[in-house]
Amino acid sequence: MLEVNGLSVEVEGKLILDNIHFSIKKGEAAVLFGPNGSGKSTLIKTIMGFAGYEVTKGDIIFKGKKINDFSTEQRVKLGLGIMYQHPPAIRGVKLSQIARVLSKNEKDIRLMSERLALTGHLDRDINLGFSGGEMKRSELFQVILQNPDFLLLDEPESGVDLENIGIMGKVLSDYLRDAAKSALMITHTGYILEYVKAKNSCVMIEGKLWCVGNPKEMFESIRKYGYDKCKECVCPRVK
Amino acid sequence: MSKGEIARHIQPEEKKIISSSGIDISEDMRSATFLQKDSSVVFSRSLSDDVEIMNIHDALKELPDIKNYYGQAFKSLNRDYPLDTEGGYFIRVKKGKTVELPIQACLFLKSQGFQQKVHNIIVVEEGARVYLITGCSASEAAHEGFHLGISEFFVKKDAYLNFTMIHSWREDVSVKPMSISLVEEGASFISNYISLRPVKEITMYPTTVLNGSDARARYNSLILSHPDSFHDIGSRVILKGRNTQAEIIARSVSLGGRVINRGHIKAENKDVTGHLECRGLILSEQGIIHAIPEMETNYRDVNLSHEAAIGKISKDEIEYLCSRGFTAEEAQSIIVRGFMDVDILGLPDMLRQEIDKLENDMLKGSF
Numbered sequence: 001m002l003e004v005n006g007l008s009v010e011v012e013g014k015l016i017l018d019n020i021h022f023s024i025k026k027g028e029a030a031v032l033f034g035p036n037g038s039g040k041s042t043l044i045k046t047i048m049g050f051a052g053y054e055v056t057k058g059d060i061i062f063k064g065k066k067i068n069d070f071s072t073e074q075r076v077k078l079g080l081g082i083m084y085q086h087p088p089a090i091r092g093v094k095l096s097q098i099a100r101v102l103s104k105n106e107k108d109i110r111l112m113s114e115r116l117a118l119t120g121h122l123d124r125d126i127n128l129g130f131s132g133g134e135m136k137r138s139e140l141f142q143v144i145l146q147n148p149d150f151l152l153l154d155e156p157e158s159g160v161d162l163e164n165i166g167i168m169g170k171v172l173s174d175y176l177r178d179a180a181k182s183a184l185m186i187t188h189t190g191y192i193l194e195y196v197k198a199k200n201s202c203v204m205i206e207g208k209l210w211c212v213g214n215p216k217e218m219f220e221s222i223r224k225y226g227y228d229k230c231k232e233c234v235c236p237r238v239k
Numbered sequence: 240m241s242k243g244e245i246a247r248h249i250q251p252e253e254k255k256i257i258s259s260s261g262i263d264i265s266e267d268m269r270s271a272t273f274l275q276k277d278s279s280v281v282f283s284r285s286l287s288d289d290v291e292i293m294n295i296h297d298a299l300k301e302l303p304d305i306k307n308y309y310g311q312a313f314k315s316l317n318r319d320y321p322l323d324t325e326g327g328y329f330i331r332v333k334k335g336k337t338v339e340l341p342i343q344a345c346l347f348l349k350s351q352g353f354q355q356k357v358h359n360i361i362v363v364e365e366g367a368r369v370y371l372i373t374g375c376s377a378s379e380a381a382h383e384g385f386h387l388g389i390s391e392f393f394v395k396k397d398a399y400l401n402f403t404m405i406h407s408w409r410e411d412v413s414v415k416p417m418s419i420s421l422v423e424e425g426a427s428f429i430s431n432y433i434s435l436r437p438v439k440e441i442t443m444y445p446t447t448v449l450n451g452s453d454a455r456a457r458y459n460s461l462i463l464s465h466p467d468s469f470h471d472i473g474s475r476v477i478l479k480g481r482n483t484q485a486e487i488i489a490r491s492v493s494l495g496g497r498v499i500n501r502g503h504i505k506a507e508n509k510d511v512t513g514h515l516e517c518r519g520l521i522l523s524e525q526g527i528i529h530a531i532p533e534m535e536t537n538y539r540d541v542n543l544s545h546e547a548a549i550g551k552i553s554k555d556e557i558e559y560l561c562s563r564g565f566t567a568e569e570a571q572s573i574i575v576r577g578f579m580d581v582d583i584l585g586l587p588d589m590l591r592q593e594i595d596k597l598e599n600d601m602l603k604g605s606f
Binding site: 073 | 553554555558559560563564573
């Protein structure tokens with residue numbers, strides 16, 4: 001589904017990602033761990049084709065197509081979707097307005113907004129004055145209505161209370177499982193792993209992928225020993 | 240009385256532009272209508288027993304109490320006003336009456352080079368509530384036209400007036416509205432101004448004086464400035480009564496034109512509140528937006544504040560919408576459309592939808 005081969009990325013002339021390789025198959029979810037500033041969000045933004053993330057080497061292959069030169073909306077049309085870590089607020093643009101473009105099915109919009117406790121937010125300006133948790137729910141709401149084949153999730157649960165993590169985790173795992181969708185997600189808290197069955201996980205440190213392993217084991221090990229141990233490579237090293 | 244009679248006075252080629260200024264030619268959703276072309280009042284009729292509407296010259300002849308109003312708002316502020324006006328409307332809403340459907344007044348420039356000068360008076364009697372839409376527009380032929388509109392508003396005790404002025408001019412027309420509103424105890428005056436089409440020059444600085452305690456005023460404006468257009472738009476509120484409140488909200492988008500956004504709130508009593516908000520978006524390198532918010536008082540117990548933000552559309556917002564599948568062009572138009580949000584106007588649902596549709600039609604293909 002998604003293949004990243006020897007990807008190096010610069011931001012404002014500075015090398016942020018260095019020779020990244022990985023692939024994620026249809027129906028698989030993978031987890032990306034790593035300390036702040038290691039380049040995880042850069043990887044996701046590069047895959048989405050955001051401005052300012054310059055691919056200096058390597059390829060991004062999605063559904064067999066090299067998408068390096070695709071615009072963001074072309075990538076979205078091909079089936080990529082992103083859940084933002086910090087989405088911007090847009091004045092005067094209602095959440096319902098975007099929802100109706102993402103899905104033509106009013107019933108889907110209503111049911112999903114009910115599941116994610118967002119019915120009261122539909123007529124509000126998107127993300128304006130939303131709490132951290134409300135933003136995350138609104139992001140998940142939008143990306144699920146968008147129905148992408150591959151989800152990029154940048155810290156989907158940060159700032160969300162435990163009850164809502166449960167709600168979001170259920171919505172997300174149903175979506176991935178029922179339609180055999182794929183995902184790459186960044187998490188610091190690991191809570192989302194309780195809900196989403198991820199096959200593999202990786203650790204990114206200083207713009208490089210270091211280890212690959214079982215997500216729960218890897219998370220436990222990071223929790224115990226910190227990221228420094230990852231460099232000593234308790235898991236099999238990524239080539 | 241049959242509705243839609245105004246249509247007989249509107250040429251087929253004038254319909255579109257007159258409708259674009261918020262005038263409902265069917266009159267279905269209006270309680271009274273006034274139409275003036277150049278200097279001639281061609282139609283004036285109320286469909287409600289609670290609304291008086293007439294040519295200002297008839298009012299001057301027929302109404303004994305008109306002297307309490309004509310020129311009096313200007314006199315109260317020691318301001319001069321042009322006396323060489325021809326036409327304009329007198330509108331009065333009866334005491335205690337709530338008029339559900341808006342009143343509409345259309346001031347239309349028809350002939351080339353015509354200088355239209357009108358004097359309007361609006362009286363909302365004690366406890367009455369009303370919506371008034373004034374639509375100003377110009378014909379295809381009205382090159383180099385000029386419009387001067389003097390308006391005096393009297394919003395009596397506990398009354399409510401929501402005044403929406405929609406300008407739909409052409410690129411070589413110059414416009415100069417002059418207006419003063421006097422608002423009594425417990426009354427509210429909301430003034431909405433919308434200008435989305437090209438114009439040569441609009442200069443205005445309407446003033447509201449909140450004379451009575453607990454009075455409220457709000458000025459909202461939505462301006463789209465096309466290349467070679469110049470808007471010098473201000474709003475001033477003088478908080479004279481105790482516990483009065485004022486809010487001035489301005490949204491401007493420059494497609495290459497020049498906008499000066501002035502705002503002035505003056506607190507002349509204690510326990511008053513005033514807030515100015517000015518937001519500007521510049522979509523072209525040639526565009527200029529100049530925000531000048533002013534606040535003034537010599538009292539301690541007042542609460543005056545302002546916020547102003549001008550800039551281009553944020554790249555993050557465009558990218559965000561692109562990540563939902565919109566093209567960059569679609570994203571820009573959604574953001575600008577949202578920025579010009581009619582929700583800030585505080586209109587009832589029916590009118591809000593109407594203005595929203597009007598704005599959609601006007602903005603389509605503008606950028």
